[in-house]
Every structure is written in structure tokens, then in C-alpha cells.
Amino acid sequence: MRQPATTARAATSSAPGNVGDVRKANLARVLSVIAAAGEDQRLSRADIAQLSQLTKASVSSLVTDLLAAGLVIEIGVHRDGERGRPSVGLVLNPARCVMGMEINVDYIAAGLVDLSGKLLAHEVLPRANHSSTASEVLAALGELSQRLQAAAQAQGLMILGGGLAVPGLVNEEHFTVLQAPNLGWVQQELDVAALLPEPKTRFRLFNEANASALAQQQLMDAQEDNFLFVSGEVGIGGGLIIDAELFVGPQGHAGELGHVVIAPDGKTCRCGGRGCLETIAGQEAILAAANLGAGADSAPRQERISQLYQALETGTEPAAKAVAEAGKSLGIAVASAMRLYNVSTVVFGGHFAALEQWLRPAMEASLQVHAPSIVGQTRLLCSPLGQTGALVGAARSVVGDLLEAPYQLVD
Template identity: 90%
Template sequence: MRQPVTTARAATPSAPGSVGDVRKANLVRVLSVIAAATEDQRLSRADIAQLSQLTKASVSSLVADLLAAGLVIEIGVHRDGERGRPSVGLILNPTRCVMGMEINVDYIAAGLVDLNGKLLAHEILPRTNHGSTASEVLTALGELSQTLQEAARSQGLMILGGGLAVPGLVQEDHFTVLQAPNLGWVEQNLDVAALLPEPKTRFRLFNEANASALAQQQLMDGQERDFLFISGEVGIGGGLIIDAELFIGPQGHAGELGHVVIEPDGKKCSCGGRGCLETIAGQEAILATAGLGDGTDSASRQERISQLYQALQSGTEVAVNAVAEAGKSLGIAVTSALRLYNVSTVVFGGHFAALEQWLRPAMESSLQDHAPSIADQARLLRSPLGQTGALVGAARSVVGDLLEAPYQLVD
């Protein structure tokens, strides 16, 4: 979601830089003004000069670079008044995009996101990834990526970069999944070149919950700068936004809410610990408690999830109680998170969003029991992102990188 255009302040470097550095900074300034324009605005070079506080000559030169790089295009002709010379509007190039991808336990997905953050195309492929090697999963995802690449070419779209979200701890610099218990992966190096050969800018690796939190941030009110995003699938992840920035901690692993201990003597968790939130409120845990199998029978998880929703809608007691128990434990975890992170807004995604009407009463009751002093200020929201959140967040982050460093594409 683009924000209204505001006047950019002229930069005051703390130390003198080279002419090239100044030009790079001004290139970013001009592109940021164009990117911030609302959909019904067509900024002229004169408009951009005024908003960026750069000279018209500088803006014309910088815009020429952005046009040559294919990041912006000229569109339409408008008059500022009844008289005067017609001016050409400038917008982000709608034919440039980034590919977002996701690996989850039950599916792989890929999508194309344009420079405005809009999802242009989305493909999801059911696949049992637990027990498969990273190489096998990336081969399948590479084939899905190829399908999207061909679709992009047929529509005249150019893919500039890509992002991949996975449900586990990652080391982005080395494209390594350090630990993804629900995939059964430990220290897996990912050959991302097989997913998107020769990206024009960069390829990035994300934790799934962090990527979803970044996507959710685009939907929040401008005043909502702090929130915790909780992603519920087979596992449970958390993405923390503080002062409108993703907080990942010194080692990049902050927000692992699914492995907060709720029952010290509880069940063994896939992480190797015991009594984690995931063992009570994770997708598999809810299904098992609802009497819908433990994952070892012939029915797929999606079939069992459908059975769960049918049971909930018909008021089947064992299913209702299973979700209520998950809501109670989730409320305990949320209570701890609100106190620890000093935020008041929590956004629920994944199966937590789908189960909201059955989860919320127990969750709110738990929050009231354990933290009455903050319960009334807590805002519990449902994310509308569904299964697109992680890949959209990953792609938008790469778009953001590009808009902050457009000189990567300028000769």
C-alpha cells in the first residue's frame, strides 16, 4: 500500500562524499518521491523537483537514468491549468516485478509482485515437504518458478529479483536453513540459483513469519508502528515489528513464539524441547486433540483440516474443546509476549486467522486471567493475507531494497 506523497527533506551528509555517492543518494530521493505518489497522481519533473528539493536540471538527469534502467516510465499528458506547456507524468514501471516464493510443510508457492507491492500472479502447489530433502523441494519449487517465469515473459514482465520464505531459522547471508523442525531440516544450504537464475538485483531468504509480518505491515494504519504477527500452520512463528521495522534480534531469530514453553512437563516438541506452544496450538496438535488422527493415517492434513472445520461448524464438543484449549494456551503466550515486547497489537495469520471465531473467546479469557492490567488495551486482529502473506512479504522486501538502491540497475 503506497503512502501519500510528502515533501522530502534535503539530505545533509555527516561527512563529504564523492560526486558518485551524492548522485546515488539523489537517485534514491527521486525514485522515492515517484514511488510515494498515490495511484491517481502523475508527477511531472517539476513536481518531483519541488518535492525532492532538487534542481529541475538534476531531476531531469536523474529521471533519464531511471528511464534507461526501466524502473520508471512516462505516462499520459496533463496540463497544470488551462494554459501552459503540457507535462509528462512519471510512474513506477508496471512491467517490472519481483518473484516471491514459499516453502511450507504442505505446499510450495510462488507469485509475482510489482514495484508498487501488488500481487500480479500466484501459484500454489500442494506437496508433502516433510521428509523430503532440501534439494528435492527446491527442484519442485524451481519447476513452479519456471512456470511463473514463462507467464511473466508472455505478459511482457521482467523479473528483477526474488525472495524465499521458509518455516524455520535462517542465515540469510549464506542461504542456509539452520533449523526447520517441521520440515526435518538442519543446516541445509539452499541452491537458490536453481530458483531464479541470474536475478537482476538480488535474492533473499526469510523466515516465514517475518516475511508475513512485513506483508501485514503494508496493511496497517500509518499510526500502527508496533505489532506482533503470529503465524499459525503446522508450526507457530512470530514476526515482531517495532517502530515500523522488523526486529529480528542479534542473531536474527527473535519471535520464535511457537517454542515458548507453556507446559514445562508437557509433550515433546519437534524442536527437541518440551511443552512448547506448538505442541498445544499447532495445526497437528489441534487435529490430534480433536480426534482427527495424528498424521500417521492415510488422510492428508488438508482432509483432516476440512473435517475439523465441519466439526466446529456443527458444534462437535471434542473439536470445540480442542480449539478452545489451543486458544487458552495461545492467550498465555500472547500475555507473555505483550509484557516482554511492550506492544499492544497482535495480528493472527494462517490457521489462527481461519479459526478466529472459535479461538478468540478462550484467548481473550486467558489474557484477562493472566494480565488484566493490559487485557483492555490489547488489540487482537485477524490478518486477511491467507496463504499469500509470506511470499508477498518476501517479494516486497526485495522491492524495497531495489527502491533504496536503484543504482544497481543504472549503468
């Protein structure tokens, strides 16, 4: 499995020759070798010594620490053609995991992801979060988390940490949602201790699109180190992977594609601006343009989305026109982003992926008009992650932190 991209790095000392720091670095090196092995590979201590370029004695000592911390386990391995007692292989402990969580406008979700990045369990709970306070949403998510914790315990799984993705700008250091227009939240500090008490490593807060980009990165070809992930829900977000790392900019807000201005004299956006992409290609904008209701008095959004798909299948003009207009505007925004960030691959998630067959023709035509010189090198992909992307990305990033700094559990 491709190792998780992460914005975090293991702490380093100002004294690089410190014995403790060297051991911490070597612990991470050994664990990374084990983590990088294929699903069918069972590396022996000798294999790890060769791959890590450490001595066998050092590897043996470091593996003892990783075993004691519960990060790896020993497994008997028979190599092809060998007889007698099997050698001992080492693998990541399948009984250790991280919890990923997501708050979106219409639902909350939680899932368990093991140290190899595999999603072990996933639960989505529909909920009208836009009409709730942050504390009410956190309380509901806390109850969902408790159910997942109980399920983990019943299966013998230990949760080492957690990550939460939200559809807005965040300050991770202070666990604060700076602005989430579609939730109606501004400067909301989140009590994450209510979600996962006493995590063994750490708890992290993410922008939803950034977390989804991290999850998508695991599915990309090895040479695909640069791409833009475009998340489509009620709002529209963007996550940038540059040189195989999440790029968030100096204040952590890079990639806000939903608030790129497409129509300067257009509708007012929830962010306070005017003519943002979100006012044309967001879920509510498409539904309103398709004459499928808007506002608090409308039918539930999921019901109206089902009506939209039915209308598109039958070729109903308002629905087809609304989606085509969204595709045209999305093409304009993507053309600008590709030039600005110098990326040629764009991956679409959320309702953009679901609407691909109706959205793509207008988007490709728009790109041909607005970016003819680069459209030939453009790759437009749709993500298969669905509703799991954000929580899986958040969890895998915490897993990545752990793989880079296993001393957190060894000490």
C-alpha cells in the same frame, strides 16, 4: 501505498562527500518520491524537484538514469482545467517485478509482485515437503518458478529479483536453513540459483513469519508502527515490527513464539524442547486433540482440517475443546510477548485467522486472566493475506531494497 519495511539498507561510503555516493542517494530520493505517490498521481519533474528538495536540473538528470534503467516510465497527464499538450508524469514501471516464493510443510508457492507492491500472479502447489529432502523441494519449486517466469515473459514483465520464505530459522547471508523442525531440515544450504537464475538485483531468504509480518505491515494504519504477527500453520511463528521495521534480534531469530514454553511438563516438541506453544496450538496438535488423526498414517492434513471446521460448525465437543485449549495457550503466549516486546497490537495469520470465531473467546479470556492490566489496550486482528502473505512479504522486501538502492540497475 505504504513503502515496504526492510532489514536491508543501501550501502554507504566512508567518504560521505563522494560525488558518486551523493548521486546514489539522490537517485533513491527521487525514486522514493515517485513510489510514494498515490495510484492516481502522476508527478512531473517539477513536482519531484519540489518534493525532493533537489534542483530541477538534478532531477532531470536523475530521471534520465531511472528511465534508462527501466525503473520508471513517462506517462501523459492532463491536469484538471488545462488545455493543450499534456504534461509528462512519471510512475514506477508496471512491467518490472520481483518473484516471491514460499516453502511450507504442505505446499510450495510462487508469485509476482510489481514495484508498487501489487500481487500480479500467484500459484500454489500442494506438496508433502516434510517427507522430501531439501534438494527435492528446491527442484519442485524451481519448476514452479520456471512456469511463473514464462508467464512473466509472455506478459512483457521483467523479473528483477526474488525472495524465498521458509518455516524455520535461516541464515540469509549463506542461504542456509539452520533449523526447520516441521520440515525435518537442519543446516540445509539452499541452491537459490536454481530458483531464479541471474536476478538483476538480489535474492533473499526469509523466515516465513517475518516475511508475513512485512506483508501485513503494508495493510496497517500509518500510525501502527509496532505489532506482533503470529503465523499459524503446522508450526507457529512470530514476526515483530518495531518502529516500522522488522526486528529480528542480533542473530535473526527474534519472535519464535511457537517455541515459547506454555506447559513445562507438556509434550515433546519437534524442536527438541518440551511444552512449546506449538504442541498445543499448532495444526497437528489441534487435529490430534480433536480426534482427527495424527502421524503418517492419517488422512491428508487438508482433509482433516476440513473435518475440523465441520466439527466446529456442528459444535462437536472434542473439536471445540481442542480449539479452546489452543486459544487459552495462545493467550498465555501472547500475554507474555506483549509484556516482553511492549506491543499492544497482535495480528494473527494462517489457521489462527481461519479459526477466529472459535479461537477468540478462549484467547480473550486467557488474556484477561494473565494480563489484566494491559488487556484494555490490546488490539487483536486477523490478517486477510491467507497463503499469499509470506511470498508477498519476501518479494516486497526485495522491492524495498531496490527502491532504497536503485543504482544497482543504473550502474
